[in-house]
Amino acid sequence: MKLTLHIWRQSNKETKGEFKTYELPDVSEHMSFLEMLDVLNEKLISQNEEPVAFDHDCREGICGSCSMMINGQAHGPDLKTTACQLHMRKFKDGDDVWIEPWRADAFPVLKDLVVDRSAFDRIMQAGAFVSVNTGNAPDANSTIVPKMNADLAFDAATCIGCGACVAACKNASAMLFVSAKVSQYALLPQGDPERKTRVLRMVAQMDKEGFGGCSNTNECEAACPAGISVNNIARLNREYFKATLTSRES
Amino acid sequence: MAWVTDAIKSSIGKKFLMACTGFLLCGFLVMHLIGNLLMYVGPDVYNNYAHTLHSQEMLIKVAEFGLLILFAIHIWLGFETNLENRESRKTRYAVKKSKIPERKIPYFLSPENYMLFTGVIVFIFLLIHLGDFTFNITMPDKLKGREPYDKAIIIMRTPLSTISYIIGVLLLGWHLSHGVTSMFQTLGLKHPKYDPMIRAIGPVFAVIIAVGFASFPIYAWLIPYDPYAAPGVEEHQEKSHSLTHSDLIAPLCSHEKTTFEPHSAWATSLNRV
Ligand code: HEM
Numbered sequence: 001m002k003l004t005l006h007i008w009r010q011s012n013k014e015t016k017g018e019f020k021t022y023e024l025p026d027v028s029e030h031m032s033f034l035e036m037l038d039v040l041n042e043k044l045i046s047q048n049e050e051p052v053a054f055d056h057d058c059r060e061g062i063c064g065s066c067s068m069m070i071n072g073q074a075h076g077p078d079l080k081t082t083a084c085q086l087h088m089r090k091f092k093d094g095d096d097v098w099i100e101p102w103r104a105d106a107f108p109v110l111k112d113l114v115v116d117r118s119a120f121d122r123i124m125q126a127g128a129f130v131s132v133n134t135g136n137a138p139d140a141n142s143t144i145v146p147k148m149n150a151d152l153a154f155d156a157a158t159c160i161g162c163g164a165c166v167a168a169c170k171n172a173s174a175m176l177f178v179s180a181k182v183s184q185y186a187l188l189p190q191g192d193p194e195r196k197t198r199v200l201r202m203v204a205q206m207d208k209e210g211f212g213g214c215s216n217t218n219e220c221e222a223a224c225p226a227g228i229s230v231n232n233i234a235r236l237n238r239e240y241f242k243a244t245l246t247s248r249e250s
Numbered sequence: 251m252a253w254v255t256d257a258i259k260s261s262i263g264k265k266f267l268m269a270c271t272g273f274l275l276c277g278f279l280v281m282h283l284i285g286n287l288l289m290y291v292g293p294d295v296y297n298n299y300a301h302t303l304h305s306q307e308m309l310i311k312v313a314e315f316g317l318l319i320l321f322a323i324h325i326w327l328g329f330e331t332n333l334e335n336r337e338s339r340k341t342r343y344a345v346k347k348s349k350i351p352e353r354k355i356p357y358f359l360s361p362e363n364y365m366l367f368t369g370v371i372v373f374i375f376l377l378i379h380l381g382d383f384t385f386n387i388t389m390p391d392k393l394k395g396r397e398p399y400d401k402a403i404i405i406m407r408t409p410l411s412t413i414s415y416i417i418g419v420l421l422l423g424w425h426l427s428h429g430v431t432s433m434f435q436t437l438g439l440k441h442p443k444y445d446p447m448i449r450a451i452g453p454v455f456a457v458i459i460a461v462g463f464a465s466f467p468i469y470a471w472l473i474p475y476d477p478y479a480a481p482g483v484e485e486h487q488e489k490s491h492s493l494t495h496s497d498l499i500a501p502l503c504s505h506e507k508t509t510f511e512p513h514s515a516w517a518t519s520l521n522r523v
């Protein structure tokens with residue numbers, strides 16, 4: 001199939017970017033979206049042009065690197081699918097495809113489609129850990145966890161930190177990400193000792209990074225390739241409220 | 251007390267306050283609607299209600315002050331969060347599409363995208379409304395010495411007020427159709443058992459409020475009632491002066507008491523047209 005690509009090109013953090021249009025005459029429907037970009041890049045390199053920079057690593061939907069807006073949707077049109085897992089059979093011959101980086105002031109564009117997501121790392125460093133030394137693996141069932149809680153915690157822990165929630169949100173809010181990380185610990189006994197400080201610190205860091213607030217539009221949930229539910233945001237709100245009222249540390 | 255200010259300044263804290271003030275404002279709307287629905291019972295019942303309410307001076311003062319504070323907080327935070335939310339994405343997308351598969355309303359029409367806009371229009375409507383009824387500055391001559399029921403009819407038959415009321419309450423409904431459901435989520439009230447109910451309550455509440463309030467100006471135009479022919483406040487004075495609780499509810503619940511009968515009273519005033 002023949003595609004017309006409109007790709008955001010920006011040479012570094014400081015310069016202003018712009019869309020450039022590229023024609024790609026024979027895209028195979030069996031390619032993944034990133035493979036299609038690889039083909040474009042090979043063509044650009046052979047023409048002595050600068051290839052399009054984009055983040056990628058696992059190419060199997062688990063690392064969360066492949067951040068890009070495809071036709072106005074985070075990771076493209078497929079639900080619960082990362083850009084690397086998106087297949088070109090989703091597109092038709094003659095389609096125009098607009099490809100943009102995540103847009104959020106907390107995620108500055110470094111080059112082309114690559115954004116700096118270290119804001120997420122700093123939020124994690126603020127509290128998404130259990131600081132007790134866990135020692136050896138304990139005997140099975142020595143700490144009893146209800147199956148439902150284990151499942152909910154696991155669901156929350158499937159967040160791959162890709163930032164699609166921020167990208168899709170009209171407020172560029174990181175609430176879904178933070179709520180998944182807070183929930184994953186709050187639901188398990190191991191996370192309980194630091195439960196209150198964790199949520200207070202992570203939310204404070206989230207605000208400091210310049211993410212927006214939550215307007216409960218649920219776009220984040222729909223854009224999330226891991227299917228993280230907005231139920232986690234309600235839990236985050238509860239955890240934050242309880243911690244504010246009862247934490248002894250601040 | 252740093253923990254209080256920290257919490258209030260946080261993004262979650264601000265939304266929490268918006269939800270609390272929004273909830274209390276919804277409570278006010280319900281009370282206001284119930285009170286106004288007495289118009290449908292009859293002019294005398296409605297007038298009694300209005301006089302009794304306004305004879306409770308302390309209560310009115312406290313309620314008015316409370317509402318002022320609620321609106322001030324809600325509006326202030328509405329602007330503040332909206333500004334911050336815009337700040338967080340200064341470069342917009344060239345193309346942006348919703349990814350919600352079960353979306354019923356197209357994204358560009360969705361109420362959550364217009365909360366500040368609908369809020370501001372509701373506020374403008376509120377100012378007109380207060381000018382008409384509370385401060386009595388828009389048409390003081392026409393309303394002088396009139397009973398509350400007649401005032402209401404006169405005001406709502408003024409074309410500018412009719413239009414602004416209908417637009418105001420419809421946009422309020424639009425505000426609430428997202429706001430009320432969103433409020434539950436903000437307050438952390440979410441559970442699979444209640445999810446369908448919470449999803450529905452916003453739109454249902456919004457329709458009740460919008461249709462309920464919009465019905466009054468429409469009713470005012472439709473009924474064959476001449477407010478200028480009805481007796482003014484002086485003529486009613488003995489009755490309205492020393493009202494007790496039982497006077498107010500008697501016409502609603504008792505058929506024996508004959509101090510007045512709302513339906514016949516209404517009928518007589520209708521006859522005067
Ligand atoms: C009777 C009047 C009003 C009622 C009952 C009401 C109710 C509500 C409710 C329940 C919410 C949801 C809060 C949440 O998401 O947690 C809300 C949100 C909001 N309200 Fe109001 N409101 C009223 C008037 C106003 C006015 C006058 C303004 C502003 C000028 C306003 C601006 C907003 C904004 C901007 C939001 C959205 C916040 C966000 O999405 O982050 N509201 N309102």
Ligand code: FES
Pocket residue numbers: 055056057058059060061062063064065066082083084085
């Ligand atoms: S490259 Fe790892 S998730 Fe797409």
